[in-house]
Amino acid sequence: MSDAQKYPLSGITVLDLSHVYNGPYATFLMAMAGADVIKIEPFEGEHLRSRGDMGGAALPFAMLNSNKKPVTLNLKKDKGRELFLEMVQRADILVENFAPGVMDRLGLGADVLHQLNPGLIYGSSSGYGKEGPYRDYPAMDLVMQAMCGVIECTGYPDQPPVKAGAALCDFMAGIHLYGAIMTALYERERTGVGRTVEVSMQEATYASLASNLGMFHARGAAAPSRTGNRHGGLGISPYNVYPTTDGYVVLNAPGDHHFRAILQVMGRSDLKDDPRFVSRSSRVANFTDVDALLESWTTTLSKQEVADLMLASKVPCAPVRGLSEVMNDENMHARGSLQWIDHPEIGRVALPHSPLVFEDSPRKPIEPSLPLGAKNDEIFGKWLGHSPEELQTLRSDGVIS
């Protein structure tokens, strides 16, 4: 279906039954690496598409569905499942993130598909995995953050815990799923045989709490569950979010040389021998004084001024950037990992390319996400070889739309 080998995944065909963030992120990475990704949706569209812009879903849909070929297919009809099996015979990879058991109930479980195509890589993702005591628990990002310990570790110690603003459980699962599938694809080149691989949001999130788990291991019940913006192990100062005239900056300056540089930037080198500040342990013991000293200076400047001055002296520092700044990031736009695209449905927006950079290959041009079923004729007609008459019958029988 593809042009000649040009990108790492040129020539690979992916059947994508997945929805919202988790699976679609995995298949987005495949599409941007050159695979043909056929996005198979029910007539109402996958959950994220069918939300329209209610709740702000339009941009996320566009972000995750560039360069995919959307088709509609009714898997609840026998003929729909037949068409699906025709596609399976020609595909390399299948991705789904239904609740465990859904594909089996459709008669489309991994065993059935592997009998038809032993080379297929069957990749699935779920909240808690296909087997295990929690397999049937609901798995939204908020719920997973609670179960995985992320919420307990986020926020100020004297206040209720708070969720992380990023949907990290969803995306951690999606990128792990990509990794598992690529591993199996490599293996297939050696063995000729495909595999079933799976990822759970719970397992994909676990390692990201390494620092917090380490502190708990080291200190037990004495370890604080959460430390606001202070160091998770309360072992570094300055380490905090500091107010400025127009927002906040973060500083993370573990070394004595960092602190001497900070004093110099602030014009307070007179404090360089102050016993409260001479060593990391003394700064940690006097963190309130350290933070007050910093604040007395940061509140006189803008966040970008503070960051520029600190960075010029090699002190790890950054402005706390809002989403407008993030979308307009000059580094990502310079690198081509964010690009301004005129999207036919939602206008001019910044769309991400893949974070996976393959040097010596050009980045595949971003093709904006397409309307529901836009590739029905191409996929069911040209690729599978059904005639216009057959497609008409499929439409009138409610198999495709």
Next chain:
Amino acid sequence: MSDAQKYPLSGITVLDLSHVYNGPYATFLMAMAGADVIKIEPFEGEHLRSRGDMGGAALPFAMLNSNKKPVTLNLKKDKGRELFLEMVQRADILVENFAPGVMDRLGLGADVLHQLNPGLIYGSSSGYGKEGPYRDYPAMDLVMQAMCGVIECTGYPDQPPVKAGAALCDFMAGIHLYGAIMTALYERERTGVGRTVEVSMQEATYASLASNLGMFHARGAAAPSRTGNRHGGLGISPYNVYPTTDGYVVLNAPGDHHFRAILQVMGRSDLKDDPRFVSRSSRVANFTDVDALLESWTTTLSKQEVADLMLASKVPCAPVRGLSEVMNDENMHARGSLQWIDHPEIGRVALPHSPLVFEDSPRKPIEPSLPLGAKNDEIFGKWLGHSPEELQTLRSDGVIS
């Protein structure tokens, strides 16, 4: 070096120069998938090891370095670089997460290594990428969270923003790096040629803010930067963290049927026709009343009791679990993705296996992380073929330890 093909990456040799979380997580996944991972460290150990247990680094080190073969090598000596190049000739993959430019300054850049071994996959990870205006900015997780917008989106709207407790920028980069390397490994099987791939923490984090970016796109300046534990789009109620007798629970119940089930569980079906609660939009408009109603009930029970009752009625709910509960999670232990291991250095601890589950292969047994340089004799002696006398000279010359 390996036993017969048994795991997906059996027979693959990885040279791992990486440190702390980002690179070591990528190579941990490779080791658990069957690769031989040679962990090459300076004499003082990589940063995470050399911290010892100061700041709680012991468990994170053990979590990320199972099944690796640690060697010491002084890359600042000519002879050290020679030994390294001997290894490169026999390796499939190299992983490093030094600051951009470090490997080039050592004379060990990707070009040099590919001349020696055109099949090598050279994978690197950094904060902002090897090229671009921010390439030399410092890149710790806190700083990256600020730059990527994660901090701005986390916390309560009437309070300063707060970092996510999980080190998500570090781990997002690590797993993306794994995915990029596996893609190149697959491609090498087809083309015979290795690749340089790279990942930046900034780019790897971007997509995880899809919901927040979407809300900003839809509502512009009217969109709240952060919403505490309420829905990011303020479009669902109940959706919050609720207090109980012994901690908190989360509830995320978008559907009218969810709310009717909640009322039944609470014994308050008398409210089912209350105009404040009959539809999603009315609940969102009256979210304070919704939350107060929920709280009046959740505060009478333990978090597990609330969660059990809600889950039994298919309402998405979970206890906000502390780290002790997370480490002891029955689902992950039942699945083998967490295992109790008697670690020779730090005692009995829960260690994670890989989140990448390859069905029909047994999980590779977890081998606890080893002391610095534990495999010097095996790697420099047996594998590279240097005699005991040569190893002795290398030791006395300060090339290995």
